[in-house]
Amino acid sequence: TGKDKIIKFAGCYHGHQDSLLVAAGSGLATLSLPGSKGVPEGAVKNTLIATYNDLESVKKHFEEHDDIAGVIIEPICGNMGVVIPQDNFLVALKEYLQTKGALLIADEVMTGFRSKFGGAQELLGVEADITCLGKVIGGGFPVGAYGARNEIMQEVAPLGGMYQAGTLSGNPIAMAGGISTLTELKRQHPYAQFNKTALTLENILLDTAKKYEVALVVNRFGSMMNPFFTKGKVTNFKEAQTSDTKKFAIFFWEMIKNGVFLPPSQFEAWFLSSAISKRDIKKIAIAVDKAMLAVSKM
Template sequence: MTISQELFQKAGTLIPGGVNSPVRACKSVHCDPLFVASAGGSKLTTEDGDEFIDYVMSWGPMLLGHNHPQVAAAIAETATRGTSFGAPCRLEVELAQAVVDAVPGIDMVRMVSSGTEATMSALRLARGYTGKNGVIKFHGGYHGHADAFLASAGSGVATQSIPGTPGVPADVVKHTLLAHYNDLDAVRTLFERQGDDIAAVIVEPVAGNMGLVLPKPGFLEGLRELTRKHGALLIFDEVITGFRVSFGGAQAAFGIDPDLTCLGKIIGGGLPVGAYGGKREIMSHIAPSGNVYQAGTLSGNPLAMAAGLATLKALAKQDYPALAARTDAFSGELENILRGKGVPVTRNHIASIFTLFFTKTPVVDFPSAQTADSKAFVSFYQQMRAQGIYLAPSGFECAFTSFAHSEQDFERTLEAARKVEF
């Protein structure tokens, strides 16, 4: 038995499913999880001493690579002055300034401790601000695990929601309306039917939780237009795309001006941070300047602020277009190799993110993503992992590259893919 397997066995007696977040258990790829002992740059080292080239990158945050020297130094230096104050500190102001400077749609920002808190709080603010209840989300969109977002469609009827998990009352998700990503007509219909009570549309401007799915030309513009017309807020969930699709996020890349933006992952540089921000007029409704309540004991935590600030400072100097071009070339070659083996592959790519779907169908929404052959993915995942390549353990996730990934990493990954048999 490996050390990872021993730890997983023990974890199973202490932690539900042996993990603190479900996908990590690697159930859908029929593997045990690897327990990570350390990480640096593009690599992970397991408790068994095996090294992996990492394309999960902590599910997105580590765009600079693991254990970046400036980020690690900022955390260590800050820790010498205390780890939590529960009172305002300078670093909060500095990180807020860096976020406002980077993200075009954000005039004011509130720090929280996770992406889930960011989206949950943004929705509360949208409801408090508009006085309406409804929220439109998209099938296959993930906005964290707050009740309102855990809804999926019943019998393909987009206007009716059923809870996606036990423990979420139907009463809570009855205000959650669903449409397919990239289907502007469906959103228009929802507004025509129920526009009087729709507080917000929440969307990942580039979807990253059904695998990577890009917005069709006009989709995001259409959402902007419809929300304005009906007095609803447009919330961009940029927890994945923020500081990754471009330094200013997807909104800067696509030139769309959302009312509210949710951030997470990269903004914390690997520490627990989320944030939501937007127009000054809307954000000033949050307590204590307004009456929409939201709070947090560890919000604005100095270590987390230091990690985020060091990350943003280092990212501001990076060459995003170059990483995008390298990721495109690398994932394109990966696609060619797999196609050469006779399996159908559709590749979606933007910036430092890509997904290879094992399907011929163009992937534009959740149903088309679901046409992918999960058996082929499991086989690919297992064979790549056996060769030291660490991919997300689900066909509906993204692969992330980072500024630490070298051409040698890519070449080794392609070499492994050449040896895969279907």
Template sequence: MSISTMLALGGPAIIGHADDEVLEALAETMKKGTSFGSPCLLESVLAEMVISAVPSIEMVRFVNSGTEACMGVLRLARTFTGREKIIKFEGCYHGHADPFLVKAGSGVATLGLPDSPGVPKATTSGTLTAPYNDIAAVESLFNSNEGEIAAIILEPAVGNSGFITPKPDFLEAIRRLTKENGALLIFDEVMAGFRLSYGGAQEYFGITPDLTTLGKVIGGGLPVGAYGGRREIMEMVAPAGPMYQAGTLSGNPLAMTAGIQTLKRLKAPGTYEYLDRITRELVQGILNAGKKTGHAICGGHIRGMFGFFFTEGPVHNFDDAKKSDAAKFVRFYQGMLREGVYFAPSQFEAGFTSLAHSPEDIQKTVAAAENVLSKI
């Protein structure tokens, strides 16, 4: 395992890049065809695995990406509630569909763009925003838009403003507010799904949303996404219901095969304990190295997802994250790259470890970090 794979953007390589078992299964599947344009048995196998794992999902629809999943789930929430407005959180990224490119994080934040050119004002007029971890702001939005909000969509653990965890009562309060106001709660688990636990962030935090989006991990690194939730909501999707969404390449047999093999590995005993152990050692090592060499630094992790900021912290939302020394992060990133360690080239991206990383990889990374931090 090369240490240069320390961070995979979006975290799809949770069992490592080019895993032998996945490649062998893909080779067998390719003999039967690479795309059918219609449902295949592999979709049913992976669907059953997802439904059995994720608490909120009783029915699931596969698509080709996380962006498609969020597009579909937004349309579904509006169809089910008969309302148009949504609440998203500043710095949270839900793909590049027009309604979500309002105060988005990830690459938009890195480039310093408040929104994206080419997005008509009309498509974002129903998108309301609040700071992450700010319940009072969400309550205010419900009060000023009474009976108009279809759903709240959020990353239960943020990965697109850097890695930010929810305050102890935040998710529980969001769940209560949506129920009280007749709105749906959507967890965007494109990053967190099958990474914080086998049942995702909702299993880890013990909060069950109405709908969930997934991606990346469930395709073993191949292009895939999915959305699912309560049966009564999902039955609104065609052909069972009136909401149209389709895709010729959705449920691609190669992506389904890679996803099946990946989830089998993740379900093995000790998987998430191992990810937690190595990630804790990595993050604590980097934080200790930063403090030892005189840098303001803070950070944390959950299982195989982590992040750190060059600021004293704490970091509870995107505004807090923007206080981080981005110029210093660039020097750190470049220095680590020269050491053979690849982090995402943005302060506003979470980091990910994999089952392929060894304790020795982690130790070498921490040592490299201390060396780089002592020079910047």
């Protein structure tokens, strides 16, 4: 684009890259840090912060700056807890960016092949200009990938001037693991079962919280989910931060005591896998009951 600035959303994490380690969600939020030490001021001077689900906050930046190259976003946020786009937010964002000649970059490292074989973009009816992928596509091995419209990919060396290389690029073991995983996902197509299992767990959390009069909101997108110990809706990072992290800590440790291991942060997404059985769900339900009881005694 020939422009320097990029917009990201508060609470979204896009890897350990200096220019994007601003208001970056889960890890920093868990430790109550605004940013990471060691990131020089110059590295973030071209990074602008907007509010997720708030198109006006994006428009304001465009009104104030004429050198914005694009917007990077998690289609479904997973690093401020799971936060879902409201009121066709992504579609409206893409349409607006097109009027400005700016690119939409979708970070589907979490959602790619997880919520549907075509990722969150397929489910939400939006197509980004550039898509980043990881996690699932490696079948458990470290891997990252990106793709874009043809004219953008033509800019990547050796066809264009954007140099990209790495010691482990195209690593044979990671590629073999990824191909096998994607082949099985396409063959089994477990997404309906993922959704069914996740809905069951969502109801267990909500029903048990109600039983013990614990304020709880559950955000879920397919097999990604997150409980927030708060009363109101959670649609952005500021609202996610209203969650009672002390209650989450009690809940987390009680779940551990009862043999259920969760991500150790209020702001980390939960992921379900095809390996979870009905027997596992029963065990989780028992653990949730004990954990919610402990939370209710705070």
